[in-house]
Amino acid sequence: MDTHLRKRLxxxxxxxxxxRIIELLEAEGLRGYTVLPCLAGKGxxxxxxxxxxxxxxxxxxxxxIAPEALARRVLASxxxxxxxxxxxxxxSDVEVIRGDHF
Amino acid sequence: MDTHLRKRLxxxxxxxxxxRIIELLEAEGLRGYTVLPCLAGKGxxxxxxxxxxxxxxxxxxxxxIAPEALARRVLASxxxxxxxxxxxxxxSDVEVIRGDHF
Amino acid sequence: MDTHLRKRLxxxxxxxxxxRIIELLEAEGLRGYTVLPCLAGKGxxxxxxxxxxxxxxxxxxxxxIAPEALARRVLASxxxxxxxxxxxxxxSDVEVIRGDHF
Numbered sequence: 001m002d003t004h005l006r007k008r009l010x011x012x013x014x015x016x017x018x019x020r021i022i023e024l025l026e027a028e029g030l031r032g033y034t035v036l037p038c039l040a041g042k043g044x045x046x047x048x049x050x051x052x053x054x055x056x057x058x059x060x061x062x063x064x065i066a067p068e069a070l071a072r073r074v075l076a077s078x079x080x081x082x083x084x085x086x087x088x089x090x091x092s093d094v095e096v097i098r099g100d101h102f
Numbered sequence: 103m104d105t106h107l108r109k110r111l112x113x114x115x116x117x118x119x120x121x122r123i124i125e126l127l128e129a130e131g132l133r134g135y136t137v138l139p140c141l142a143g144k145g146x147x148x149x150x151x152x153x154x155x156x157x158x159x160x161x162x163x164x165x166x167i168a169p170e171a172l173a174r175r176v177l178a179s180x181x182x183x184x185x186x187x188x189x190x191x192x193x194s195d196v197e198v199i200r201g202d203h204f
Numbered sequence: 205m206d207t208h209l210r211k212r213l214x215x216x217x218x219x220x221x222x223x224r225i226i227e228l229l230e231a232e233g234l235r236g237y238t239v240l241p242c243l244a245g246k247g248x249x250x251x252x253x254x255x256x257x258x259x260x261x262x263x264x265x266x267x268x269i270a271p272e273a274l275a276r277r278v279l280a281s282x283x284x285x286x287x288x289x290x291x292x293x294x295x296s297d298v299e300v301i302r303g304d305h306f
Contacts, residue, residue: 001178008192010298012238012267022144032190034114034143036163039264041238042226044305060141061240061267063114063163065192076205079301088236088269088305090212090298094112094192097181101146101190103280110294124246134292136216136245138265162243165216165265167294196214196294199283203248203292 004099007071012088033064044086106201109173114190135166147188208303211275215266216292237268248290
């Protein structure tokens with residue numbers, strides 16, 4: 001079966017940044033994303049746990065799939081947006097079935 | 103330390119499809135999987151958010167690890183099952199410690 | 205834009221082991237991690253679902269990013285800690301923007 005190479009973009013950020021990141025993804029032309037809840041973590045700014053933080057402070061994991069050129073353009077924009085935040089942004093290789101969807 | 107190469111299969115689907123996908127994974131001989139909740143997203147069918155959708159419409163992320171040949175067989179079966187749905191299916195490379203478990 | 209190669213460590217375990225795994229990650233020098241909730245799954249010990257298990261028995265997905273040498277050291281320590289448990293531990297390649305954070 002044919003598959004297509006794409007990039008998987010994974011972004012871990014504080015919940016209040018979710019809206020701005022999704023706006024950025026859509027402005028760059030990304031066609032989809034998924035947001036998952038996080039329970040606890042530790043980052044550049046120290047450890048946190050749901051309940052300790054205000055609801056607004058909870059973390060989110062945002063996943064999106066894109067062609068490599070678009071993913072790298074998004075990565076550059078995310079770097080500028082997140083320069084002052086304790087976000088984690090990673091890029092990795094994936095194969096997808098329906099290349100026309102991403 | 104020795105590790106073993108396997109494939110990581112990641113499937114994002116509407117909750118009502120979870121049972122059928124797990125039945126497919128088990129029928130194909132996959133020995134394990136994990137289901138995570140999603141909070142919001144946007145796909146081929148438009149944007150959604152938990153609470154907007156009925157509980158039944160919430161999304162799930164299903165992760166499973168398998169040897170490459172099995173993973174590709176599962177991918178082909180998933181393509182047939184999901185042809186009419188806005189699912190995201192990706193395959194990627196991972197190393198595992200205990201090759202006899204996957 | 206320059207990116208840096210790192211390893212993504214993903215650990216799926218029962219919630220009661222979360223604390224010991226995070227202690228291990230910190231003892232090995234890992235600078236961050238994120239914990240996500242799981243809803244259901246099937247592993248070496250059989251299938252489970254949130255609500256069936258006691259709250260203590262729910263599963264967690266722990267993600268962390270590290271340089272390769274550190275990730276492999278952590279992998280060896282995790283193998284020893286988890287030898288009697290139905291955990292899933294995977295290692296994969298990622299690119300990150302801010303190499304000084306990981």
